[in-house]
Amino acid sequence: MNRNEYKRLAERRAGRSPVLRNCLAAFLVGGGICLFGEALTGVYLLLGAEEKTAATLVTVTLIFLSALTSALGIFDDLARVAGAGTLVPVTGFANAVVSPALDAKSEGAILGVGAKIFTVAGPVLLYAILGGAVYGTLLSLFGWLA
Amino acid sequence: MQSFLSYLWVFLAGGGVCVIAQLLLDLTRLTPARVLVLYVTAGVALGALGLYEPLREVLGCGITVPLLGFGGNVAVGVREAVATEGLLGALTGGLRAAAGGTAAAIVFGYLAALIFSGKPKRL
Numbered sequence: 001m002n003r004n005e006y007k008r009l010a011e012r013r014a015g016r017s018p019v020l021r022n023c024l025a026a027f028l029v030g031g032g033i034c035l036f037g038e039a040l041t042g043v044y045l046l047l048g049a050e051e052k053t054a055a056t057l058v059t060v061t062l063i064f065l066s067a068l069t070s071a072l073g074i075f076d077d078l079a080r081v082a083g084a085g086t087l088v089p090v091t092g093f094a095n096a097v098v099s100p101a102l103d104a105k106s107e108g109a110i111l112g113v114g115a116k117i118f119t120v121a122g123p124v125l126l127y128a129i130l131g132g133a134v135y136g137t138l139l140s141l142f143g144w145l146a
Numbered sequence: 147m148q149s150f151l152s153y154l155w156v157f158l159a160g161g162g163v164c165v166i167a168q169l170l171l172d173l174t175r176l177t178p179a180r181v182l183v184l185y186v187t188a189g190v191a192l193g194a195l196g197l198y199e200p201l202r203e204v205l206g207c208g209i210t211v212p213l214l215g216f217g218g219n220v221a222v223g224v225r226e227a228v229a230t231e232g233l234l235g236a237l238t239g240g241l242r243a244a245a246g247g248t249a250a251a252i253v254f255g256y257l258a259a260l261i262f263s264g265k266p267k268r269l
Binding site: 022056060063067068072096111121 | 161169172181185212224252257
């Protein structure tokens, strides 16, 4: 059975994915994570952090929690139900860093963990930096969209 | 009441952003990795068009926590760097603005891989 045949078989067996249920789960979990972030922002502001620092602290905290729960295998359980609800928040970015790194442990510290840690983070960083560089160049030379 | 409403906006925006991604996953052939790249690029575009900051003002973590915020941050950082450093800012501003999240993901990711063993695959 080649790859395409397998894919067709898997799709037939899986049937139509319950889109509405998936969307509801993504909405509740995704919204919930953002709400948690907002509450956390309030806590950091209360502790005397500046607005910009508080935002970075929230990102770092969410990434830490995702890394921890990913390593413990809890994240995957939640992600299976929440779908895009855990993928799209920065939690999904963190999970995409940790999971390949964990899986590649047996392949060594350099080309295993060292390289695989960027499997998904690499493309994300690349296109973010590339986009920023294009924008910055246009902005600097032509005042953006001249 | 004011603060309840602002939390409601955060929840609705964050949830809505995720629903769009879920629809892309369910109804198109886009993989999760492609959705992430799409979102971060869309965030850069929002920032470049000057829409990210006003959205952030109203939606708070509803837009900063999704990966859109990572991209938006990069664009805003580039703009600030270009204002002070000129063309060089196009290269320095983005990573500087994204430094916290990027380093956190790499450091915590590495530590997680170091401390924990690969989890058994559950099917």
